[in-house]
Amino acid sequence: xxxxxxxxxxxxxxxxxxxxxxxxxxxxxxxxxxxxxxxxxxxxxxxxxxxxxxxxxxxxxxxxxxxxxxxxxxxxxxxxxxxxxxxxxxxxxxxxxxxxxxxxxxxxxxxxxxxxxxxxxxxxxxxxxxxxxxxxxxxxxxxxxxxxxxxxxxxxxxxxxxxxxxxxxxxxxxxxxxxxxxxxxxxxxxxxxxxxxxxxxxxxxxxxxxxxxxxxxxxxxxxxxxxxxxxxxxxxxxxxxxxxxxxxxxxxxxxxxxxxxxxxxxxxxxxxxxxxxxxxxxxxxxxxxxxxxxxxxxxxxxxxxxxx
Amino acid sequence: xxxxxxxxxxxxxxxxxxxxxxxxxxxxxxxxxxxxxxxxxxxxxxxxxxxxxxxxxxxxxxxxxxxxxxxxxxxxxxxxxxxxxxxxxxxxxxxxxxxxxxxxxxxxxxxxxxxxxxxxxxxxxxxxxxxxxxxxxxxxxxxxxxxxxxxxxxxxxxxxxxxxxxxxxxxxxxxxxxxxxxxxxxxxxxxxxxxxxxxxxxxxxxxxxxxxxxxxxxxxxxxxxxxxxxxxxxxxxxxxxxxxxxxxxxxxxxxxxxxxxxxxxxxxxxxxxxxxxxxxxxxxxxxxxx
Numbered sequence: 001x002x003x004x005x006x007x008x009x010x011x012x013x014x015x016x017x018x019x020x021x022x023x024x025x026x027x028x029x030x031x032x033x034x035x036x037x038x039x040x041x042x043x044x045x046x047x048x049x050x051x052x053x054x055x056x057x058x059x060x061x062x063x064x065x066x067x068x069x070x071x072x073x074x075x076x077x078x079x080x081x082x083x084x085x086x087x088x089x090x091x092x093x094x095x096x097x098x099x100x101x102x103x104x105x106x107x108x109x110x111x112x113x114x115x116x117x118x119x120x121x122x123x124x125x126x127x128x129x130x131x132x133x134x135x136x137x138x139x140x141x142x143x144x145x146x147x148x149x150x151x152x153x154x155x156x157x158x159x160x161x162x163x164x165x166x167x168x169x170x171x172x173x174x175x176x177x178x179x180x181x182x183x184x185x186x187x188x189x190x191x192x193x194x195x196x197x198x199x200x201x202x203x204x205x206x207x208x209x210x211x212x213x214x215x216x217x218x219x220x221x222x223x224x225x226x227x228x229x230x231x232x233x234x235x236x237x238x239x240x241x242x243x244x245x246x247x248x249x250x251x252x253x254x255x256x257x258x259x260x261x262x263x264x265x266x267x268x269x270x271x272x273x274x275x276x277x278x279x280x281x282x283x284x285x286x287x288x289x290x291x292x293x294x295x296x297x298x299x300x301x302x303x304x305x306x307x308x
Numbered sequence: 309x310x311x312x313x314x315x316x317x318x319x320x321x322x323x324x325x326x327x328x329x330x331x332x333x334x335x336x337x338x339x340x341x342x343x344x345x346x347x348x349x350x351x352x353x354x355x356x357x358x359x360x361x362x363x364x365x366x367x368x369x370x371x372x373x374x375x376x377x378x379x380x381x382x383x384x385x386x387x388x389x390x391x392x393x394x395x396x397x398x399x400x401x402x403x404x405x406x407x408x409x410x411x412x413x414x415x416x417x418x419x420x421x422x423x424x425x426x427x428x429x430x431x432x433x434x435x436x437x438x439x440x441x442x443x444x445x446x447x448x449x450x451x452x453x454x455x456x457x458x459x460x461x462x463x464x465x466x467x468x469x470x471x472x473x474x475x476x477x478x479x480x481x482x483x484x485x486x487x488x489x490x491x492x493x494x495x496x497x498x499x500x501x502x503x504x505x506x507x508x509x510x511x512x513x514x515x516x517x518x519x520x521x522x523x524x525x526x527x528x529x530x531x532x533x534x535x536x537x538x539x540x541x542x543x544x545x546x547x548x549x550x551x552x553x554x555x556x557x558x559x560x561x562x563x564x565x566x567x568x569x570x571x572x573x574x575x576x577x578x579x580x581x582x583x584x585x586x587x588x589x590x591x592x593x594x595x596x597x598x
Contacts, residue, residue: 049449
């Protein structure tokens with residue numbers, strides 16, 4: 001396969017580029033140039049500039065002023081920043097495992113032929129295609145403290161209403177529940193695909209050896225799903241750190257800063273307070289955390305070569 | 309769970325899919341169905357509220373079934389807000405985004421998958437690595453660049469910076485790698501240029517890929533919020549998500565109006581999903597996640 005192409009990496013070229021391959025290379029550059037242009041102008045250039053701007057102080061319309069690491073030392077003393085960071089990490093730490101577990105459970109239930117299976121798969125997946133804004137507005141209504149249907153339902157079964165909007169824990173719970181609603185379907189589909197790839201013979205053979213279904217689940221199903229789980233964990237963490245639309249619409253980071261996340265705080269600073277440099281510094285921190293999280297996850301995944 | 313019962317279930321032959329926890333089929337169905345009801349309820353509730361009366365809702369006087377259907381809520385959306393304009397903006401931005409993104413991703417994906425050139429690997433890694441970058445990281449300079457180009461409040465300002473989609477290129481490369489090299493080599497020997505090969509041989513084999521790219525790109529552009537929020541400040545230039553946010557700010561407790569607006573905004577996407585469901589799922593599976 002083409003992946004095995006030798007890379008011109010060593011000092012002595014391992015392969016001479018003949019005329020035909022020279023032309024092929026030129027064609028290739030032409031074909032990727034529109035993409036590179038867009039990526040260069042609107043991704044790589046802004047990424048580099050983010051680091052530059054994060055060392056400037058820009059407030060309002062005045063000219064930018066060079067402050068070195070000033071924004072970062074201000075960040076360290078900024079309690080709202082720490083709150084946003086803790087919220088982002090906490091949100092990811094709770095939401096991602098729950099979404100993985102729920103997705104796996106639904107996939108296991110819907111893997112076998114049961115009545116209305118296709119309809120149920122569709123229903124579980126539907127929220128994935130809905131915009132975060134619409135989901136946030138809908139959740140705002142469902143979790144309305146006084147007249148929302150969530151508290152009405154709790155009341156019916158004799159549970160005290162939850163302060164979904166006015167308490168820190170309630171607001172975070174409403175964000176996480178809504179995220180689960182949005183994300184479970186995606187995890188389900190990936191797990192269903194992985195389940196279908198487990199060879200039937202594994203189960204037959206182990207059944208002959210007298211394995212119980214719990215043993216089969218632990219020793220066949222779960223290990224066979226490790227690639228899917230690895231992917232979903234990485235993808236889930238990235239998405240969790242990107243969280244913006246839902247929080248912005250549903251809680252605006254409130255009450256107080258109880259649900260402020262790095263994404264919303266960076267936006268507030270850069271575009272509401274108009275402290276562009278400070279907003280960029282938060283963006284840099286978010287970027288570094290994502291890089292770190294990915295490095296750690298890939299290091300874990302390397303233990304199982306098939307996951308890399 | 310009784311061990312004996314488990315063993316019996318395990319020994320039972322002729323199942324077609326892996327067996328996991330040994331719950332009875334009825335229990336499994338019931339659990340799945342309860343979950344499905346919970347998942348479906350919010351959307352049902354959106355519909356019921358959109359057709360209800362806000363006065364009743366505010367009084368907390370509502371049931372799970374719709375009362376008198378108030379279709380005028382939908383009329384009110386168009387009367388009070390430039391909703392038609394926002395809808396049109398969303399359509400234009402999503403369609404332009406799809407055409408541009410899918411085109412440049414297909415040709416770049418072909419180059420990365422089937423052509424040899426120095427720097428191929430590192431460029432591909434660089435592109436895929438941008439998947440982890442949320443718009444909040446780069447938005448400050450990105451907005452500056454778009455402002456310098458004079459693209460604030462324009463379709464271009466939303467479409468162009470998002471036109472290169474790393475996920476799309478990744479999908480393309482995964483898919484194209486599955487197309488046999490012999491096929492392409494044979495065409496080369498016959499003297500076909502790369503663009504001809506792409507157009508005449510590769511693309512006709514790539515219909516499922518194109519369907520997936522079109523549907524996913526459309527969904528991403530249709531639902532996108534953070535970037536348009538930054539670029540579009542003038543209410544005439546809003547897309548539906550930005551318009552919904554405006555609606556939410558103006559009528560934050562008029563739930564019937566809010567739900568009517570939200571429903572109108574999500575309906576096209578729900579319809580597309582229901583029609584093209586197969587491709588949504590295929591796309592996920594194809595991206596090498598199996």
